[in-house]
Amino acid sequence: MSNKPVKSFRAGACNASVFANERKGEIGPAKVLTIAFSCRYRDEATGEWKDAASMRPNEVARAVLVLQKALEFCWLQARGDGEIPE
Numbered sequence: 260m261s262n263k264p265v266k267s268f269r270a271g272a273c274n275a276s277v278f279a280n281e282r283k284g285e286i287g288p289a290k291v292l293t294i295a296f297s298c299r300y301r302d303e304a305t306g307e308w309k310d311a312a313s314m315r316p317n318e319v320a321r322a323v324l325v326l327q328k329a330l331e332f333c334w335l336q337a338r339g340d341g342e343i344p345e
Contacts, residue, residue: 265292265336268328270321272311273298275329292333298322 264276276295281288298311298318314322 264295266329266332268325268332270324271318272300273318273321273325275325277329277332292336294326294329294333296322296326296329 265279267274267276269275274297278293278295279290280293282291283289298314298321299308300311301307302309311318
């Protein structure tokens with residue numbers, strides 16, 4: 260599988276990306292969707308981008324939105340167990 264996401268959703272500093280990963284199943288290899296989430300901020304002192312450990316309420320709303328969109332995408336693409344049909 261590729262390291263490139265299948266689909267990404269961004270709102271402000273929050274990002275949810277959907278990846279197609281291959282795993283060993285009972286009847287052979289299967290493609291499974293996974294979601295990676297990050298909310299980043301720029302450290303004013305150093306100028307470096309860092310992962311947020313806490314969020315303001317409007318950032319929480321953005322986080323919920325991008326995660327919901329990623330989940331909807333996965334559910335529309337995959338079977339109930341998360342596997343992508345061939």
